[in-house]
Amino acid sequence: MxxxxxxxxxxxxxxxxxxxxxxxxxxxxxxxxxxxxxxxxxxxxxxxxxxxxxxxxxxxxxxxxxxxxxxxxxxxxxxxxxxxxxxxxxxxxxxxxxxxxxxxxxxxxxxxxxxxxxxxxxxxxxxxxxxxxxxxxxxxxxxxxxxxxxxxxxxxxxxxxxxxxxxxxxxxxxxxxxxxxxxxxxxxxxxxxxxxxxxxxxxxxxxxxxxxxxxxxxxxxxxxxxxxxxxxxxxxxxxxxxxxxSGLKTSRLPRWEERQQDRDYPTFIYGVDTESGKPLTHTCDPDNLGTYFDKDGTRLHYLTPVYFKREVLQPYAAEPARYSLSSNRLSCLNLWGISISFNSIGLVEAYLGDLGRDLPSDEWGHWRSYNVPPEGKMDEGRFRRDFLGQWASSKDVIGDLRRARAQASKVSSELLGSPLWKPLDGDIAAEFQSLIGPLTEDPAALGASLLVLTKAMIDAINNSPLKSSLDSYDKGDQSLRLLQRYVQQIGGEPDTTAILFNLQGFRSRGGIAHLAGSQKAKAAADLGIEGLSNIDAFESVVTRITSCLSDVTDLLNRELHKKSGGESDGKSIDPPSSD
Structure with a gap:
């Protein structure tokens, strides 16, 4: 028995x-x-x-x-x-x-x-x-x-x-x-x-x-x-x-010896056999992949793209203090990193050879479980960089937001003596730096991503320079209202910061930070994301916040230009908008 x-x-x-x-x-x-x-x-x-x-x-x-x-x-x-x-x-x-x-x-x-x-x-x-x-x-x-x-x-x-x-x-x-x-x-x-x-x-x-x-x-x-x-x-x-x-070299080895360990490389799906309809698979062992220096084309190339569901990134997004995520790279501390991108339908793409060379063997099983046949078109920027040798950027809405926030903080520091958005630290700094957007269609996934945005863009507003620069404000004004007053004072429109008010409203009524109520649908409509997929909703919000920051930066630059008497002071500040 x-x-x-x-x-x-x-x-x-x-x-x-x-x-x-x-x-x-x-x-x-x-x-x-x-x-x-x-x-x-x-x-x-x-x-x-x-x-x-x-x-x-x-x-x-x-x-x-x-x-x-x-x-x-x-x-x-x-x-x-x-x-x-x-x-x-x-x-x-x-x-x-x-x-x-x-x-x-x-x-x-x-x-x-x-x-x-x-x-x-x-x-x-x-x-x-x-x-x-x-x-x-x-x-x-x-x-x-x-x-x-x-x-x-x-x-x-x-x-x-x-x-x-x-x-x-x-x-x-x-x-x-x-x-x-x-x-x-x-x-x-x-x-x-x-x-x-x-x-x-x-x-x-x-x-x-x-x-x-x-x-x-x-x-x-x-x-x-x-x-x-x-x-x-x-x-x-x-x-x-x-x-x-007594001593014995076991399966447990220090990192520097793990790299030298012999390993059994797994196979990944890279295509579909059109006759049988079955997936085509190949080892990710770099030594068994072709290069531009091969005498013939009998070997599958190292740079063959392999595709994965977005969910493959979930465990890494959940630990922003350990893993760094961007539109083109996933890395773990100073231990390892692999180049990635998102194709035209949102699948994660990585090269077959990189999976074998750059991804630790402990991660292979996880990635294989999300491996899918090719579908959609490769990211154009990556194609131009990797295959045409051209300088080209890729779509990076959250990266654009980070850069816009940094620029707005820089210009406001020059003008007001301190930034309008406080530097982030601790957990929120790691979360914002590795924010990649929702990785599933679960409503909670969108809520978690928008909550990070709310903390970075609303909770981090610096009240001190606003209060010291405003001609007047009401005693009960909160940070968003102070920012709106200041933007209008320097020539902005009342709706310049509307996206931030709508994001804050969604946090309150949409079930992000509190229990969702009957006004959740209205909050989503006000935010402009009703009926959108999670990733489309996230990118829509991020793009509009970036536009808001760019408008605020233009207004700040104009004020700085006035303050300097219309003459350049030698500082590297963006010129006023031509609008």
Whole structure:
């Protein structure tokens, strides 16, 4: 009968632990044989590994420690069962002028190195967890709550170390595969050291002693009854010793080694067979794609466009602090980036070779799930740049808005002493910089994009220069009304800023920031997006805000020109509009 493997409930017994290899001695009272600790000891751990532990309860006390030794000294490190490297993690200055830095201890035939500890410095109310900096640097790790993590090549956060602690107990665990890869590259072995005491109530019995030793472990065990030592639980056992974990290059590798890893390149749909109607697929392995230097045209070209639904960008748009999105590029921090564009019907397009070269292997599965056959026309600007070698721009409505906002802020700073729109910071800065518009037809997708616009274009209006420049205003005027008054004061029309009022109205009545009410349809109509698809509605709003900013900038330039007496002051400000 076949049984499924259910983590935490039904798991196959993998064998090879000390519990499998060390037979329980006879005549031991039930509860004193430390089987649960022996099951944790294996030379080939693959999940979480305890490297530092301390606790004390009525039924049990003890803990675990870990030090490193050079790989060629592993046999010497387990000659005995007494813990080695006990003085690591402490600095000592001797009368002989010897200085022990706490990182390395040398003896006649053994070198031990610090790896982890929980230290109690004077003045601290709780233990301080400390780990080998070399190990953390190897993984380019960063601290998180109760542990350390790192980013893989795809930019995905990976847990590396985790711990739980109280004022008088702690448990520190490390991901075993990451530890073994580190050990392999550093040519070190980890020595995991046990010392556990189990206590029970039991009638007197004869003392039992036993030991276990093989090429990777050496431990002692004894149990006895001694009411004078432990009156409440006079029967107790002790397990003490150590075992070796050797280095091995596992599937978990630092980013710089991931790049060199052999990989199985997936295939992507790039066309349709007209006879069978079935999709045509091809590997994205750059080495198996054609170039302009091929002798013939038998290989599919590196620059073959591949198409994806817009939804493929959703997980990246959801994390603007980590991923940067624009009309022509997707990138993750300083880790990776790939050129993209949007074709005539809104599909995301990327070159087949770039998918293999620039997209991390962890991302391939996600992109394949949104891969569709070609439809529509390639972005003209991209075609002219990439295939005709011409200087050409692509449609970029949100980029135009960002540039218009920056220009309006620059000119208003010159004229008023501070910008009409405050610089963005924190989360909203990242959201506005990576804003790409709605990626699905879900109403919530449009609402989220318009909310970012509202925060960047309305909430960020700077009231101070407006109030100091207005001839008059009412005490209750809010930022939008102040901006409208100022625009009219310098020659603008009452409806110059109408798009901003309509956007604010949609936020209030359209269900963006509050529950949608009966006036949602009217709010959409006022904003001019009723009946439009999400992307068309978004681009319509963005284009009109950009036009509003351009008009305001022209008015500001005109005022600046008047202020300078109609003469150039040498500053790089746009000339007044010819309208």
């Amino acid at each position: 076949s049984m499924p493997s259910i983590p935490g409930y039904l798991e196959p017994h993998r064998g090879g632990t000390l519990a499998d290899l060390w037979t329980e001695p006879e005549n031991i009272p039930s509860g004193l044989w430390p089987a649960k600790h022996l099951r944790k000891a294996s030379p080939y751990p693959a999940e979480w590994l305890t490297i530092e532990e301390h606790f004390f309860t009525e039924a049990e006390h003890g803990g675990t420690g870990c030090v490193l030794v050079p790989s060629h000294q592993t046999s010497e490190s387990i000659e005995g069962t007494t813990w080695i490297g006990r003085d690591l993690g402490d600095v000592a200055v001797w009368n002989t002028e010897r200085f022990d830095n706490g990182l390395t201890l040398e003896s006649e035939n053994l070198t031990t190195e610090f790896f982890a500890q929980a230290r109690r410095p004077s003045g601290s109310t709780s233990p301080v967890i400390e780990l080998s900096h070399t190990f953390l640097w190897y993984w380019d790790a960063f601290p998180v709550k109760s542990g350390w993590s790192y980013l893989n090549r795809a930019g995905r956060e990976q847990e590396l170390v985790r711990w739980k602690q109280t004022d008088d107990s702690w448990k520190v665990e490390v991901r075993a595969l990451e530890l073994r890869s580190f050990l392999a590259d550093s040519k070190r072995s980890a020595i995991i050291q046990f010392d556990y005491v189990t206590k029970i109530e039991h009638e007197p019995f004869e003392r039992v002693d036993d030991s276990f030793r093989n090429e990777w472990a050496h431990l002692d065990f004894h149990c006895l009854h001694d009411r004078g030592m432990m009156s409440d639980r006079p029967a107790f056992s002790r397990l003490v010793g150590q075992y070796i974990i």
